[in-house]
Amino acid sequence: MRQPLHDWTLTPQQAIDLQRHLAPRAERSDRLGEVHIIAGVDIGFEDDGTTTRAAVVLLSWPELVPIEEVVHREPTRMAYIPGLLSFREIPAALRAFERLSQSPDLVMVDGQGIAHPRRLGVASHLGLWLDLPTVGVAKKRLCGGHGEVPEPRGEWTPLTDRRRKEDPADVALDAEGRVTIGAMLRSREGVKPIVVSPGHRISQTTALEWVIACLGRTKLPEPTRLADRLASRRGQRFKHERMQGELGIGE
C-alpha cells in the first residue's frame, strides 16, 4: 500500500485544485513487471445511495480465473459530481484492497484514467494511492471526442481532447492540435464501444493491449465485468436463486 497523499473530505474546489496538483504525478510510461495477477475494481450503491459497496476481484493471468474477491461496505461520503468521482469511490476501494491477501500486478478500474478534464480520473487517482499500474475502463465518455469506431471486435479509434493546462508541456499533438487521452474500443460487435485510458504507470498502447487481452465475449473485460457483478450484487442474487432452485423452494 502507500502513504496518504491527502485528506478525502474536501470542498469541490479544493478537490479540483488537488487534481491539478496530482495529475502530473501519474506516470504515463510503462513500469509493468511480469503480470501474474490482474485486479478488477468497481463500486456500487445500496439503500438509495446511502451505502457504498466496493468490490475487488483478483484474476490469474493468463487463465483469467477469479482467485480472490473482497466486498467492503461503508457509509457514502459525498454526492456524485462529474469529474470528482474518485473522491466518492476511492475511500471504500482502498478498504477493500487492504483486505486482499496479495497484491495485483495490474488493476482495471471502472471509470476513466487520464480521459478526464484534469487528466486525473478515478483510475489514475487510485493508481497513485496504491502505487500500482492502473487502466481505466469506462462504459461512457466523460470528455473529448472521436470519430466512428469500426464495427469488428477489437477495432478502436483514438479519443482526443483539446489541450488543457494539466497536460505536460511536451504532449504530442495530432494534426488538429489535439491530445490523445484514450481509445474507444469495440469490445464486442453490435455494442457501444468502451473507453480505455491509461491510469498510472502504464502507456496508452500497453493499456489498450491488456484490455483487449482480457476480453471475453462480453462488452467488458473480465476483471471489470466480475467486479461489476460483485459491486452491483448480481453475483449473489444469481447464486441465491440457484440455491432456492436446488432446494425446491421459491416459485
Add this chain to the structure above:
DNA sequence: GCGACAG
C-alpha cells in the same frame, strides 16, 4: 452564456 457531464 450554452451544452456536456465517468458512476
Add this chain to the structure above:
DNA sequence: ATCTTGTCGC
C-alpha cells in the same frame, strides 16, 4: 449508480 420483465437477436 439505482428502480425493473420481458423480449429481440446472435
